[in-house]
Amino acid sequence: xxxxxxxxxxxxxxxxxxxxxxxxxxxxxxxxxxxxxxxxxxxxxxxxxxxxxxxxxxxxxxxxxxxxxxxxxxxxxxxxxxxxxxxxxxxxxxxxxxxxxxxxxxxxxxxxxxxxxxxxxxxxxxxxxxxxxxxxx
Numbered sequence: 573x574x575x576x577x578x579x580x581x582x583x584x585x586x587x588x589x590x591x592x593x594x595x596x597x598x599x600x601x602x603x604x605x606x607x608x609x610x611x612x613x614x615x616x617x618x619x620x621x622x623x624x625x626x627x628x629x630x631x632x633x634x635x636x637x638x639x640x641x642x643x644x645x646x647x648x649x650x651x652x653x654x655x656x657x658x659x660x661x662x663x664x665x666x667x668x669x670x671x672x673x674x675x676x677x678x679x680x681x682x683x684x685x686x687x688x689x690x691x692x693x694x695x696x697x698x699x700x701x702x703x704x705x706x707x708x709x
Contacts, residue, residue: 573612579605665697 574596576582582605586592596603604612672694683690 573602573604573609575609576603576605579607581605661698668695668697671695 576585582603589595593603602612676692676694679692683692
């Protein structure tokens with residue numbers, strides 16, 4: 573840019589040489605007066621602002637994609653955990669049933685032979701399954 577302090581000087585120069593602006597543009601020089609300089613600065617500011625907005629939009633898109641992939645993996649792992657929890661409950665309940673049917677009767681019989689009447693807290697099966705649990709949202 574070549575700053576010219578007022579419009580009159582540029583106007584007089586282009587009247588004296590009608591090819592002056594063409595020569596300046598071909599030489600990659602932009603003659604600017606106070607009004608055009610101010611307008612040019614406003615345009616540059618808007619372009620920078622748009623570039624920043626575009627850059628932010630790209631960052632948001634990238635982060636949302638990353639978040640989607642992480643949430644997909646989390647949901648997959650969470651579903652797997654639910655299945656493992658279900659299997660654990662089933663195994664626990666089998667162990668409780670085995671204890672009630674096989675171990676406890678033998679323990680109870682031994683205690684009766686010794687003449688002892690102690691209360692024995694039996695483990696209780698888990699009747700709720702993860703899919704049966706209601707969560708208030």
